[in-house]
Amino acid sequence: MATSTARPPTGEERDQRPLDFQTMRASTRRLLAEGAELLSLEEVETLTLRLRGHIMVTVPEVEEMAGRLPRNDTRRACARACIGEARMRMRLEPGATLPARIAHAQRLARSVNALCDHNESLGGS
Template sequence: MGNRTAAEATESKSEHLPLDVPTMRETAARLLAEDAELPTLEELETATLLLRGMIMVAIPEVETAAGKLPKDDVPRACALACVGEAHMRLRLEPSNGTLPAAVAHAQRLARSVRALTDHYVNLGCES
């Protein structure tokens, strides 16, 4: 009887974990709230990295869910448009090195996170 390595065990049993929608929405809301305080540069860098990671994780989930719908389905088209916009926002950087530009960039990422979670829920992925 052969021994299985940890890598083999992991590959054969890939667990799928759903997105943590409440945490993603809460993270986005911190930057999008009307009464949000201006973050420090360090807080902003952390938030931007976190939002980018959330987008990278959410995109394939939304794409997969949308792909299960008929090609002429309106929710599918809307979800895939959102995915396209999220991809575009991942490629962009703040327009200049100022704090206001960095905040605006992070807010755009936060709007993408919020939109992706909305599509994720609307496509029936969250139980």
């Protein structure tokens, strides 16, 4: 049996397409906009998975940009705090009821918005 010598891609080799922040923010509006439509359980579950994906692809980019700043830079500290909170929210499990699942998705949506804001303030796309 042959063994694979493939290795995971380095940061330089990763897909270099820009993140779609417009789509990310549209996802968050479905949960956070005033007068947002009521969602079914299936829609909340789908949206939760989408938001988790947005966080998973945005955190490394924001983390990399923040890491380029001096250690005492306020923007770096704020971005790193936001990253920590987003990761914490990713570890949480939603409740069993629809309102609890919506509240969980809303927290994820707020993290996505904050990560998008930090990306913008740090000079990202």
